[in-house]
Amino acid sequence: MISLPGTGYTPTGQDRASLDAWFAEYDAASGKRDIERMAEMAVFPLNLVSDDSSGNGRSAQWDRDQFIATMTHVMGEGSQDITFESTRTPIFLSSSMVVVFTDSTMTEDGHSQQLRYADILLKRDGKWAFQTMIQGGWGDNL
Structure with missing residues (x-):
């Protein structure tokens, strides 16, 4: 692919x-399992791209209620906060659109898990909001 002069941001x-x-x-809202706050930081319908346990690619759109129900189910109601140590690589498409690749270690109750995912965020009225979540393993929830 050829990159034309002046086309990048x-x-x-x-x-x-x-x-x-x-x-x-x-991350702070996620760590406290504040799913309502997480939902406030999204644009709905939210696009999701994943794969399922059979190895098939899946995609869906969630409304706010589906996001809250699924995240409540997945994140549970643990007694301790979740911590994240993340390395993020943002690719800005413009001043109001960015694709962010994340490698993260999530720790809960002394157990750590490696995560790799991507998000697409939009800036609206000067504030970022996520619009697309891309991560393997969520497909059975779609």
């Missing part, structure tokens, strides 16, 4: 800082 320091702040807030 170079993020500003503020672009990156605002994205990092958004993820810090989202």
Whole structure:
């Protein structure tokens, strides 16, 4: 693929800082299992792309109620917060669209799990919101 001059977007320091702040807030909400707050940080319908236990690619769109029900089921009601240590690689398509690849270690009750996923976020009215979640293993929930 040939990249034409002037077609790429170079993020500003503020672009990156605002994205990092958004993820810090989202990770904090996730860690506390504050699923209502997580839903407030999304654009619905939310696109999901995954694969199922049979190895088939799956996609779906969730409304807010489906997101809350599924995340409540998946995240449970543990007694301890979940922590995340993440390395994120954002690819800004413009000042208001970004694809973010994440490698993360999630720890709960002393048990750690490696995660790799991607999100597509949109900036609306100056605030980021996630619109697409891409991660293997969720397909049976779609």
